[in-house]
Amino acid sequence: MGSRRTDMTSFIYEQLAQRFSEQIHTGLWRPQQRLPSIRQLSEEFGVAKITVQHALHKLEASGLVEARPRSGYFVCQRSVPAVPSSKRLLNTQPSLVNMPLIFQDIMARSAAFDLCPGAPVNEPASHLLQLNRHIGRAMRQQLHHKALYYTGPQGNPALREQIALLYQGRNCPLDAEALCITAGCQNSLFLALMSCCEPGDTVAVESPAFYGVLQLLQQLRLKVVEIPVSPTLGLKAADLEAVVRKWPVKACVITASFATPTGASIPGEEKRQLVALAEQYGLTLIEDDIYGDLGFHFRPEPLKAFDKNGNVILCSSISKSLSRDLRLGWIAGGRHHDKIVHLKLINQLASGQAMQEGLASFMAEGHYKRHLLQYRQQLKRQRDDLLKALNALWQFPFRYTVPEGGIALWLELQKQQDTARYYQPLLMENIVITPGALFSTQGHFNNYLRLSFAHPATGPRRQALARLAGVFAGRG
Template sequence: MLRIPTIFKCDREGLVLYQQVAEQLAEHIRTGVFAEGERIPSIRKLHQQWGVSQSTALAALSALEAQGLIEARPRSGFYVKALPERLQVEEHVPAPVAVSRHQLINHVLNQSRQPGLMHLGAAVPETVFLPQEILRRISNRCLREQPGLITDYAFPPGNKTLRQQIAVRMQAAGCSVSASELLITQGCQEALSLCLRVLAQPGDLIAIESPAYHGLLQALEALGLQALEIPCDPARGMDLEALAAAIQEWPVKACVVSANFSNPTGSLMPDEHKQRLVSMLSEAQIPLVEDDTYADLHYGRRQPHPLKAWDREGNVLYCSAFSKTIAPGFRVGWVAGGRYHQQLQQLLTVTTMASHALSQQVMAEYLHSGDYDRHLRKVRRQYRQQLHNLVDALYASGLPVAWSLPQGGFLLWLILPAEVDALAVYEQMLQKGISVMPGSLFSASERFRHCMRISIAVSQPDWSLLVAALRGSLTD
């Protein structure tokens, strides 16, 4: 019997009605309400039971079809389908490799920072998405009240009030963490690097997502560590069966995972998979490093739980930062290192010694003000609308491409035809004034050469320019 949710929850946060219908249906597909191969509600049933017009229902189903979530069968209806072929998870786990991507990554990043470009490459939000004015006011007040902050050090473990505010937020996300268990770092990148230095020695194997954040690959390369690339589903994250097989075959020293809106695909790991992953690695005595940088940018009604929420033995080293949501230049991140806390603090002390007191104090007061949650609600609406606008443009273009459909963050993973070299496309698009991030930068073994990452954290983007540049590059 066909299962049909009978209530359509209308939440008009900047989305037109058909987009809201499509989003709720997509959520039902992801959560298993509608299984692969199962028929979903017809246009007539959506009209009758959800109270939307038949044209709205048709537009919603067309959007889901464009996203690769459903397929139309003649005289039968719409059915949930497997991911498009180009989005399928690779079953093969390659042998560990030494990472040597730093030179290419730096080359692309430097080119992408040129003025006058449409900046879709770097995962840095433009200033319109950041609370600049309130940060300026708080900074001025802090300096009036404590003039010495302009030159003062903040020594490890970091500003106490800031750590308390972060601990409150982590507890709300399901983590049993106190302020005394946190270390303030220079962004999430430093937190990740500290964890790797504590856990591994040059030559050791680190299991990572594939594709993986290019900053992590650079850290592995700098530390002389080898990458064991574990296939990832663009919607649900790391393939746990592949990971289980890999840790049986290889001497993995640690595993690094971004379970909530990973960079670059935007995947969200289901809670049951998170729990299984934490348990699996705990039993295998393999430390788990979590990068949770994008979790605050969820599009749903509640923030997804981090892996740390299931950690009962201190085996999860949790890393995050406010660089994607508040102030990239403040470089305020943190790590909750579990049983490795003391080692991390010692290494942080001898490595960084101290950081800027003013940025930590301003961040602490901003979090205390309560404005952060209001700011997040605003930018989530903006990013979600930007994503839908981009997906609509791609769908309407008719280009032979596929894409991920993230439920949070501001990154979209675009898949070109398998024979296309995205690095060459990147160079061509750069000449047309648009920067993107080629997919091969997210793999130690140069996979994903036909993919690219696109940032939607840009002000008033004209997606027709991107579509036109893609069309020109794919037809040249």
């Protein structure tokens, strides 16, 4: 019981820090402005003074505010980007997707989360070596059986049990029978969309959106309507409702925890309202939870935790938290479960037995949880180092998010910049950027850029950041 109280206290101060961040990036608190006193903030938000202090310390560590002796807290000169105009985006007609070919080129270069994919990487963590041993052991066991038989389409029961336990630790009471193993999160999202939509249906997406989802929507001939999101607090239920009342939306794809590209995380009460909205309008929420385990300070509850009637389809994998190479994911389909299992059978037939068994035993022995404890702190250090490098190297106006989890941040350059036009010239120097144009169907983010802290901002990657400074500043 004591542990539960600690988790809730941490969650309140994290939410409060997110609220303060929202005040900054919407312009309610402007650069160089003095914040209200701790006592005033405590009274305004109905929390203890110590909770306010923790939240301000968090913002100070993230570089959003600074403490001045005997003067209080002030908003730093450089802050996160303003939220795109809600009115402009909400009036957008649903339309079919036509994505630029840059996405395919980035993936062909293995550069989705790396400026310099050919640069040296860290030595493999001990947990990855342990994972390989578990997989190797599983491959050696029952060779004849594995060679002659498929697993059931729902996947290995032991692995599903471990995934269910993982979610139970995030206050999401999933049962192993509610899960189906897939070939990764992208495969899960594909099955989710196939299960609840037909060609020509309208799907709502966050804006900026994950380009992998936009690619799926294009392939499935689904119409898209974009909904603006806060760079820190994500999608608001009121904005989704405005779209649902105007257009015949069948599903909405949401990354509720540490979304790419912004790193936004939706507060618990807003998640509850989104799930209630889905129930009210007969809407399916498709949750991309691939970053849910990568919170630096807390493990947020997924949307699925608030789902009582099967309106949320949860999709995830270990590709961001453990290994890109191990193409194993999962999906909890709610009321669409049976159809999803059938679609998996048609499209994939079965998942590899040895990989599933190896991952299941790796998780059962506690290695995955121990890996996450180390990896979260590593990512936090790499986020801080990336921000320090940017602030040191980029001597021109730009804005950025300071995500509290995930592996990427979102940068806004001056309006006249079009990051996509730099893509090909930078390739000649072995630098691969991820332009903002990939994250919208409507061209709303041409002057934006996603940068990842999945690798340290040192050596060739720091040199690449310095080169980008020259390019974006117009120095050739």
